[in-house]
Amino acid sequence: MAAPGVNRAGTVPPLAPAPAVHGAGSAVLVGRLVGLKARILLNTVTRSTWVLVGTILGAAYFLFVLAFAVLGLVLLGGQDLSLVRTVLVLAGGGTTLAWWLLPVLASRADATLDPARLALFPLGVGQVQWGQAVGALVGVPGALTTVALIASVSSWRSSVPAVVAAVFCLPLALALVVSGSRLVTALAVGLGRRRRATEVLSLVALLGLVLMGPLLAGAMNGLEGTWDRLPEWAAALAWTPVGAVWAVPADVAAGRWPEAAARTALTVASVAVLVLCWRVAQARALTSATTERRAGPRADAGAGLFDRIPERPWAAVAARCLLYWVRDPRYSGALVVVPAIAAVVWFSSAQDGMDFLFYALGPMFAALLAYQISGDVSFDNTAVSLHVLTGVRGLHDRLGRVLALLVVAVPLSAIGLLLPFVLQGRWELLPGLAGATVLALLGGAGLASVMSARYTYPVAAPGQSPFKTPQGFTVLNVLVQFVALGLIVLLVLPAAVLVLIQVFTGDPSWGWTALGTGVVLGPLVCWGGIVLGGRWYDRRAPELLQEVAQYR
Known part of the structure; x- marks a missing residue:
């Protein structure tokens, strides 16, 4: 018989289920939750040399950003207190909103302490709350925010009372951003079970992010003369829950004690309301995670698209991938970005004259x-x-995925190709740009067929928001994706260079040469990528399955 607390494998469970306790026992459980998150982060960093290298590069970038922010806050301390107040209220309010809105965009990006994963353990709501609150500071966003808040104290160094007030407001500011963030995360748990609602919100958020650049540029063009109004906006923001805590040191420095007390009370009340609402939402999330009912099986209505395709492996793969493009928000999000990119490019060309x-x-x-x-x-x-166990050949796998892509991409690329000519003319450039488009689509599909058989990287799991950041995603993964996109751009250069020569010389023969280049090279690169990617897939199929099975 095994000893108490030891399972049959001879190991002690890292988080043994135990009755929920209070006092010192609660502190121990909270420490375990925080330690669990820290251990997961450490294991993610050290699981491979390349992940470690990517993490080091990412850490260097974030440290540079942090150093720049800290330097700015320190230099701000030598300025007038009214300027310090304006800057910190606006920046602090923006930081607070960023913390609150991030869970909506990232769809519970911090998945290590997800209520759905903790619901099976006998943990009280308060214990989970404390674990998530302290755990929010274990990670890059929490560490950066904490260091920046500490550095902001130096901005008030011209007034000793303001420094004291700033130190007093530090825990209030952290409680404000963390409680609001965790409340939104807890509310998103229920929303996340409504898949269509989550998909719509994710796509709308994605569209908003893409259009943010032109919107901000237009706003700045219309607000060039409004620098003097920033103090007024900061004064208004200072009487809201997101900005009140950042203005308290300025009130203390100026001797406005009633205003300082009122803003402090507003912040404390806001934190109390957020924590209370967070507790209610958390209790509901923990309960619903264990009592969620699954819908019964639907009546057999046929195989849909699979009933209308040839009985060939490549056709089955193409049908399945085509359904992804229609129903999976991780794919349909790319379709939403396409018109948004058109709007961004049109706006940029209209503003800067870069037709x-x-x-x-x-x-x-x-x-x-x-x-x-x-x-x-x-x-x-x-x-x-499904592909590995049924013995689908790599050639058929690669071919089916490319065919599904072409069904979606050909009409969209044709619209993007013809739209500028319909609106602005210069039809003499159409043949050359058509060749570049063919080369980009077919050559890019061939390169992507090779890459997806050779490299995998963590992505949002099926059914999740395309904004969700999975565990194990590092800067190295971003670099690999940029390299792939850069290689596709290099593939287009043979046709693109010929188009540029036509633009500068005015000789249309260069455009027809570019068309021929794209029509010849595009299919060759595409088929070569399908064949090579298929061979790699045949050799690495079990490894690919093992790699993607680790992504959660």
Whole structure:
């Protein structure tokens, strides 16, 4: 018989289920939750040399950003207190909103202490709350925010009372950002079970992020003369829950004690309301995670698209991937970005007079859509076992995925190619840009077919928001994706250079040469990528399944 507390494998469970306790026992459980998150982060960093290298590069970048922010806060301390108040209230309010809105965009990006994973353990709601609150500071966002808040104290160094007040407001500010963030996260748990609602919100958020650049540029163009109004906006923000705590040191420095007390009370009340609402939402999330009912099986209505395709392996793969493009928000999000990119390029060309960007919409759409299938195996997750266990050849797997891409990408690329000419003319450039578009789409599809058979990287799991950041995603993964996109751009250069020569010389023969180049090289690169990617897939199929099965 095994000893108490030891399982049959001879090991002690890292988080043994135990009755919920209070006092010192609660502190121990909270420490375990925080330690669990820290251990997961450490294991993620040290699981491979390349992940460690990517993490070091990412840490260097974030440290540079942090050093720049700290230097700015320190230098701000030598300025007038009214300027310090304006800057810190606006920056602090923006930071607070960023913390609160991030869970909506990232769809519970911090998955290590997800209520759905903790619901099976006998933990009280308060214990989970404390564990999540302290655990929020274990990670890059929490560490950066904490260091920046400490550095902001030096901005008030011209007034000793203000420094004291700033130190007093530090825990209040942290409680404000963390409690609001965790409340939104807890509310998102219930929303996350409504898949269609989550998909719509994710796509709307994605569209908003893409359009943010033009919107901000237009706003700045219209607000060039409003610098003097920033103090007024800061004064208004200082009487809201997101900005009150950042203005308290300025009130103390100026001797406005009633205003300082009122803003402190507003912040304390806001934190109390957020924590109370967070507790209610957390209790509901923990309860619903264990009592959620699954819908019964639907009546057999046929196989849908699979009933209308040839009985060939490549056709079955194409049908399954085509359904991804229609129903999976991780794919359909790329379709939403396409018109948004058109709007961004049109706005940029209208503002800066760079019409050539607008004429490059066709190749741009083709390259982005072709790049999308470079993560097909990663997006499949454990569903790729269907291909491995049924013995689908790599050639058929690669071919089916490319055919599904072409069904979606050909009409969109054609629209992007023709739209600039319909609106602005210069039809003499159409043949050359058509060749560049064909080369970008087919050549990019061939390159993506090779990459998805050779490299996998963590992506949002099926059914999750495309904004969700999975565990194990590092800067190295970002670099690999940028390299792949850069290679697609290099593939387009043979046709793009010929188009540029036509623009500068005015000789249309260069455009027809570019068309011939794209029509010849595009299919060759595409088929070569399908064949080579298929061979790699045949050799690495079990390894690919093992890799993607680890992504959660």
